[in-house]
Amino acid sequence: MSLTLVPAATNTSAAPAASSVVAGQLATGTAAAAQQANKTADSAKAGSGSDSSAKVKSAGGTVKLSDEAQAQLRKLQARDTQVRNHEQAHLAAAGGLATSGASYTYEKGPDGVSYAIGGEVHIDVSPGRTPQDTIARAQIIQAAALAPADPSGPDLAVAAQARQMEQQAQVELQQQQAQKQQTKLAGVYASISNTGQASTSSPAKVDSYA
DSSP: OOOOEEEEOOOOOOOOOSSSSSSTEEOOHHHHHHHHHHHHHHHHHOOOOOOOOOEEEETTTEEEHHHHHHHHHHHHHHHHHHHHHHHHHHHHHGGGGGOOOEEEEEEEEETSSSEEEEEEEEEEEOSSSSHHHHHHHHHHHHHHTOOOOSSSSSHHHHHHHHHHHHHHHHHHHHHHHHHHHHHHHHHHHOOOOOHHHHHHHHOOOOOOOE
């Protein structure tokens, strides 16, 4: 499962497949999930002393599944639910920053049905036009990264990246506010100075009577 961040003018084509964190791209290791499913199936097979099987409905009709195939199927079904819930949580929190729907990586189960074992959501992480806008966008990115009940390591890394962006924008905002304050004070001092000069240079008026 993943939340792929897409900053403006950032090339993510060099990001490796499967588990990776490159240029904001997150992935949770879909290959590892498939290996775990196979391991579960192998364990079930080793622990089964009989050749019992069950019939399940598949894309092509009803098929018989052995114990190990049933174990693998249950694993894939659970993984599919987990992945879809994870990515939908990212999407819901990303709001208008999401640039695409969730995309998934699939593995075909022993029943002939394809199950999601990994996924990703793309969102825009480019800064805003103002520090205030950047702060707001960074907060949405953090919420999107941490939205799933089980945020992955890469999800946490994206949240940290967004926090850093927010902090930088806050510093920039403080600098802008300080500069505005200095400009305002300079204008006040200039006004006071000009008023003082005008009062000292003006000739005194004396009424004279004939």
